[in-house]
Amino acid sequence: MHDTLPLLEPSDFPALTRASLDTLQINIGLKCNQACLHCHVNSNPYRKEKMDVDTIGLVIEFLKLHKVSTLDITGGAPEMHPQFCELVSAARKLGLHVIDRCNLTILEQPGFGNLANFLAEQQVEVVASLPCYTKDNVDQQRGDGVFESSIRGLQNLNQLGYAANQGELVLSLVYNPLGPTLAAGQQELEEVYQKELLEKFGIRFNRLLTLSNMPIKRFGSTLVSRGQFDDYMSLLKKAHSDDNLDSVMCRSLISVDWQGYLYDCDFNQMLDLPVLADNGKNMHLSELLKKDITGNNIVVRDHCYACTAGQGSSCSGALI
Ligand code: SF4
Ligand code: SF4
Numbered sequence: 557m558h559d560t561l562p563l564l565e566p567s568d569f570p571a572l573t574r575a576s577l578d579t580l581q582i583n584i585g586l587k588c589n590q591a592c593l594h595c596h597v598n599s600n601p602y603r604k605e606k607m608d609v610d611t612i613g614l615v616i617e618f619l620k621l622h623k624v625s626t627l628d629i630t631g632g633a634p635e636m637h638p639q640f641c642e643l644v645s646a647a648r649k650l651g652l653h654v655i656d657r658c659n660l661t662i663l664e665q666p667g668f669g670n671l672a673n674f675l676a677e678q679q680v681e682v683v684a685s686l687p688c689y690t691k692d693n694v695d696q697q698r699g700d701g702v703f704e705s706s707i708r709g710l711q712n713l714n715q716l717g718y719a720a721n722q723g724e725l726v727l728s729l730v731y732n733p734l735g736p737t738l739a740a741g742q743q744e745l746e747e748v749y750q751k752e753l754l755e756k757f758g759i760r761f762n763r764l765l766t767l768s769n770m771p772i773k774r775f776g777s778t779l780v781s782r783g784q785f786d787d788y789m790s791l792l793k794k795a796h797s798d799d800n801l802d803s804v805m806c807r808s809l810i811s812v813d814w815q816g817y818l819y820d821c822d823f824n825q826m827l828d829l830p831v832l833a834d835n836g837k838n839m840h841l842s843e844l845l846k847k848d849i850t851g852n853n854i855v856v857r858d859h860c861y862a863c864t865a866g867q868g869s870s871c872s873g874a875l876i
Contacts (some may be wrong), residue, residue: 564827569861570801572854574820578808581628581822582607582615582679584640585814588632589665592698596826598771599632613640613814614644621845628809630657630822635671641675648678655681660709661702672709683765684710687734690845695717697734719760727760728807732767736779736788738795738866739750768792768862789858795865801824804863806854816841819853823862829855 585606586718588599607615619627627647634640634656647654656675665671675682680697694703710727713719720729730748745818746764751757771788779785797825806820810831818839819825831849833839 559688561707564829564857567856567858567860569824569856569858570798572801572807572856572860573802574850574852574854575807576850577622577624577810579619579626579628579805579810580615580622580624580812581630581809582812583822583825584612584632584634584637584643585631587636589636590633590659590699590702593696593774593778596770596775596823597632597755598773603632605637605814606637607814607816608856609639611814611841612643614845615643615812615817618841618845619647619650619652622652624652626653626655628655628657633659633662634711635662635668644646644674644678644680648680653681654678655686656684658684658709659681659698660684660686660706663709664705665714672716673714674714676718679724682718682726682839683711683730685729685732686710686749687730689749689756691810692733707759709755710753711757714758719762723762725763728763729761730765730767732769735789736769736771736784738791739768742766742867764765766867768865770826770859770862772823772859773826789861792865794856796861797847797864797866800867802857802866804860810844810849818844823854823859827857827859829857831855 579686583597584601585596587601587606588603591600600854629640629643631637634701635658644654644656662668677682684706688694691703694706697700711728716725718725731739731745731749739745742764745766749764753761771779776785779788809820809821810861811822811825813819813825818831818841819829820831824830830838831852833843833865
């Protein structure tokens with residue numbers, strides 16, 4: 557048995573280069589009100605790491621000067637950051653599309669009673685994890701009581717106009733398999749989700765995004781301890797499709813950690829595989845203000861097969 561370190565070794569994954577930058581994804585902090593089994597950032601209520609005021613300022617400066625169309629805010633539970641609302645408002649004033657990767661249960665936490673209203677007022681796209689439409693499966697993966705709280709959160713968002721016909725308030729759900737398997741077809745699964753959630757709970761949403769589980773951090777460790785790591789990697793490699801390579805998210809997205817350092821994606825961030833500057837040191841957002849990284853090589857390792865297996869996987873769901 558081995559640990560997840562082989563993911564850091566050179567891989568036979570095909571080389572990738574950057575296209576033009578479209579999305580700035582920031583991990584604003586690692587604190588979360590949950591501690592899910594599959595969490596690839598090992599978040600929990602006790603994590604303290606969070607973006608400081610200067611780095612938040614740098615993010616806003618970058619958004620003012622650069623032509624990215626989307627600010628994608630993730631965490632932890634990003635809403636727990638004290639400057640979350642300030643950052644969202646600043647980005648929306650600049651006309652950017654803002655995505656909040658919301659775990660839904662945060663909407664019911666003490667002190668967050670106005671959060672759903674704020675997201676609606678600012679026309680923030682809510683991307684929310686709901687790994688199944690049944691209570692047992694969700695609670696097994698995300699913790700007791702998470703399913704019912706998530707359902708109330710979705711109903712609350714619907715009442716505020718999310719997923720209504722006008723289409724201004726977008727509500728996307730994220731599905732990932734419970735264990736080391738590939739996701740079912742996104743289109744088919746979306747139809748099942750729509751039917752089940754509408755019939756049972758009166759819930760509407762705009763789209764379902766299917767994601768593969770990354771064999772890293774907590775999920776990777778679980779695979780190792782259960783002796784399933786190698787089998788899962790083989791499954792991902794066998795299901796690799798070159799057709800997915802053009803649209804993997806790292807070609808048009810850059811991921812920023814809570815200290816302002818850059819990574820080709822959130823997963824590379826969690827594996828500590830940074831974007832390197834010309835001097836060989838980790839590149840910081842302050843340097844990206846002055847530098848165009850289009851055409852740069854992307855750091856790829858074996859975990860990248862989770863992005864290209866089957867119909868592909870990205871933070872915007874399936875690729876094909
Ligand atoms: S809600 Fe998201 S960030 Fe929080 S522990 Fe679960 S997977 Fe991790
Ligand atoms: S994990 Fe996916 S998004 Fe990240 S560098 Fe690899 S292929 Fe790109």
